[in-house]
Amino acid sequence: MEAGARGCDFARLPQNYCNTIGLDSPPNGPLDRGHRADGLCQTRRVFGVLIRIDSVTKRYPDGTVAVDNLSLEIPDRSITVFVGPSGCGKTTTLRMINRMIEPSEGRILLDGKDLAQQPVNTLRRSMGYVIQNAGLFQHRTIVDNIATVPRLLGWSKDKARERARELMERVGLDGALAKRYPYQLSGGQQQRVGVARALAADPPVLLMDEPFSAVDPVVRKGLQDELLRIQAELGKTIVFVTHDIDEAVKIGTNVAVMRTGGHLAQFAPPAELLSNPADDFVEDFLGADRGIRRLSFFSTAGLGLLTTPIVAVDSTAEQITERSAGDVPYLLVTDVEGKPLGWSEPALLTAGAVDPARLLPYGRPFEHGKESLRAALDGAVLSPTGWAVAVGADGRVTGVVSQQTIGEAIRAAHAENGADGHTDGRTDGRTDAKVAG
Amino acid sequence: MNVLHFINSFFSDSAHWHGYDGIPTRMREHIQYSLIALAIAAAIGLPVGLLTGHTGRGGNSVAFVATAGRALPSFGLLVLMFVLLGLGLTPVMIPLVVLAVPPILVTTYEAVRSVDPSPVDAARGMGMAESRILFNVELPVALPLILSGLRSAAIQIVSTATIAAYVSLGGLGRYIVDGLYQRNYEKVVGGATLVAVLALVTLGIFWTVARFAVSPGVRRSS
Numbered sequence: 001m002e003a004g005a006r007g008c009d010f011a012r013l014p015q016n017y018c019n020t021i022g023l024d025s026p027p028n029g030p031l032d033r034g035h036r037a038d039g040l041c042q043t044r045r046v047f048g049v050l051i052r053i054d055s056v057t058k059r060y061p062d063g064t065v066a067v068d069n070l071s072l073e074i075p076d077r078s079i080t081v082f083v084g085p086s087g088c089g090k091t092t093t094l095r096m097i098n099r100m101i102e103p104s105e106g107r108i109l110l111d112g113k114d115l116a117q118q119p120v121n122t123l124r125r126s127m128g129y130v131i132q133n134a135g136l137f138q139h140r141t142i143v144d145n146i147a148t149v150p151r152l153l154g155w156s157k158d159k160a161r162e163r164a165r166e167l168m169e170r171v172g173l174d175g176a177l178a179k180r181y182p183y184q185l186s187g188g189q190q191q192r193v194g195v196a197r198a199l200a201a202d203p204p205v206l207l208m209d210e211p212f213s214a215v216d217p218v219v220r221k222g223l224q225d226e227l228l229r230i231q232a233e234l235g236k237t238i239v240f241v242t243h244d245i246d247e248a249v250k251i252g253t254n255v256a257v258m259r260t261g262g263h264l265a266q267f268a269p270p271a272e273l274l275s276n277p278a279d280d281f282v283e284d285f286l287g288a289d290r291g292i293r294r295l296s297f298f299s300t301a302g303l304g305l306l307t308t309p310i311v312a313v314d315s316t317a318e319q320i321t322e323r324s325a326g327d328v329p330y331l332l333v334t335d336v337e338g339k340p341l342g343w344s345e346p347a348l349l350t351a352g353a354v355d356p357a358r359l360l361p362y363g364r365p366f367e368h369g370k371e372s373l374r375a376a377l378d379g380a381v382l383s384p385t386g387w388a389v390a391v392g393a394d395g396r397v398t399g400v401v402s403q404q405t406i407g408e409a410i411r412a413a414h415a416e417n418g419a420d421g422h423t424d425g426r427t428d429g430r431t432d433a434k435v436a437g
Numbered sequence: 438m439n440v441l442h443f444i445n446s447f448f449s450d451s452a453h454w455h456g457y458d459g460i461p462t463r464m465r466e467h468i469q470y471s472l473i474a475l476a477i478a479a480a481i482g483l484p485v486g487l488l489t490g491h492t493g494r495g496g497n498s499v500a501f502v503a504t505a506g507r508a509l510p511s512f513g514l515l516v517l518m519f520v521l522l523g524l525g526l527t528p529v530m531i532p533l534v535v536l537a538v539p540p541i542l543v544t545t546y547e548a549v550r551s552v553d554p555s556p557v558d559a560a561r562g563m564g565m566a567e568s569r570i571l572f573n574v575e576l577p578v579a580l581p582l583i584l585s586g587l588r589s590a591a592i593q594i595v596s597t598a599t600i601a602a603y604v605s606l607g608g609l610g611r612y613i614v615d616g617l618y619q620r621n622y623e624k625v626v627g628g629a630t631l632v633a634v635l636a637l638v639t640l641g642i643f644w645t646v647a648r649f650a651v652s653p654g655v656r657r658s659s
Contacts, residue, residue, distance in 0.1 A: 181654030
């Protein structure tokens with residue numbers, strides 16, 4: 001694999017980078033590492049198990065068991081989410097991965113090597129760490145906050161700051177904020193700085209402990225989308241802790257549901273979690289509308305659209321008659337550019353004299369092929385006509401679809417995906433589908 | 438004869454500006470005693486305060502030292518030390534240091550304790566060594582409070598260093614002690630004024646230090 005394609009800035013890293021973050025030891029497992037002629041790491045690994053949690057128990061001196069005999073494999077370059085109620089041991093598990101907490105029993109392997117055998121600070125520098133309130137250093141400017149780990153690794157000040165500025169761009173922060181202090185930033189901006197700081201030394205692993213739970217829902221959605229984008233660009237192995245199951249389902253490649261007492265209730269991709277909860281606890285934790293939420297993982301690409309019952313606002317009487325043929329109950333009226341205006345019964349339409357105020361609302365149009373069946377169903381349910389409007393990326397109507405057709409598509413998708421309900425189209429549909437939820 | 442008149446006649450007498458009992462000499466002696474006492478107190482209070490504050494251990498001992506130090510009367514201690522040790526700088530320094538350690542120690546301990554734990558957690562999770570966490574994360578944020586502890590210690594030292602004159606040493610206390618003995622109230626008031634001015638200058642120095650040493654990010658947000 002070519003390093004640059006994955007967004008790894010190896011060319012910018014110092015000569016001893018691989019040594020510094022402990023990547024020079026013999027590969028154990030399916031690894032594909034190499035060094036370029038100039039001595040820099042070129043590639044780190046192909047897909048495989050990166051972090052293995054092996055029968056780990058954390059017991060405190062007072063007898064409390066935070067994590068109970070947990071075994072889990074965290075795949076490389078994916079987002080693994082630990083979710084559960086408070087006291088379920090999810091944060092403890094995360095903090096055992098960077099040895100902020102040491103396990104009482106069992107071991108954790110990173111690339112096949114026992115964490116306990118590695119120098120703790122070197123290990124931590126190879127893992128980005130993002131916490132709930134960002135935990136920025138208030139006495140340092142934004143750019144110097146982000147440059148922290150590169151500086152710890154011995155980079156020069158200029159080089160570390162240059163890298164920090166690149167990262168500000170990567171996480172969507174205005175470069176003008178570089179010289180500001182944390183107190184001058186909003187909560188959402190501070191959390192972006194927290195993510196940038198964690199990414200600064202390009203660590204293969206990113207640990208995130210409820211990073212977005214202290215910001216408001218709108219900002220949180222933005223941060224989640226940004227994280228998915230960054231993950232797509234950089235391909236980090238992300239371990240993410242949250243108490244919000246919707247967040248877990250949205251961003252997780254795999255979701256580990258934990259229950260009080262430090263037990264693992266289920267470990268599965270989100271779609272499987274929604275379709276096949278392992279027990280009552282998981283089902284209860286997922287919430288009431290998991291059937292609807294599962295639709296987020298089904299694409300609308302195969303949905304059969306009708307293109308006939310659509311008329312432009314300036315249509316002639318003949319066109320209206322022609323379009324209402326075939327006994328359609330409603331016609332969708334569009335403006336001259338093809339954008340939806342509203343529904344009307346064919347009989348109530350008069351050529352050239354359509355009053356947009358008298359049309360029935362069309363709900364929320366869904367982007368055909370890009371958004372999920374959840375968005376399509378939502379659109380159909382929102383309109384009193386029971387029909388959903390499909391649009392293209394430009395917002396022009398590409399067709400309409402009835403609740404019945406969507407229902408058939410849902411049944412077909414269930415049949416096709418069987419019990420596990422996993423489709424390749426999930427990443428396309430899920431982001432936008434959450435808006436409707 | 439009012440106080441202002443005393444002050445005026447004290448400072449306008451040119452004899453008070455020369456020689457071994459002149460204002461420059463006494464001022465220099467006073468500053469010298471104060472600086473030595475502050476340096477010793479800081480050398481004891483700062484490291485202990487930083488360490489106990491960082492680890493969170495020893496809070497009770499800190500509180501005990503503070504209470505004990507405050508309960509000891511400086512003048513009584515001076516007399517005791519003079520009896521035990523005889524003439525010299527040491528019997529003067531001991532009460533001054535005992536006076537100054539509690540504010541430095543307690544505020545330093547409290548300042549480090551009260552630093553927001555999340556940046557400390559983040560720093561540790563990023564692989565920062567404990568000493569670096571203390572000096573690069575906790576200290577800059579705790580600095581305003583630590584400086585305020587040093588400041589109140591310094592001001593207490595400056596005003597209390599007058600007791601040096603009781604055991605035949607110099608400093609601005611000389612004017613007060615000699616003035617009282619000679620019933621020369623002009624001298625007493627003049628000496629007291631000089632001590633007050635020196636205390637204000639000390640305040641000004643600490644204000645300036647804080648202005649430049651504390652990061653703007655900390656100054657505005659706290």
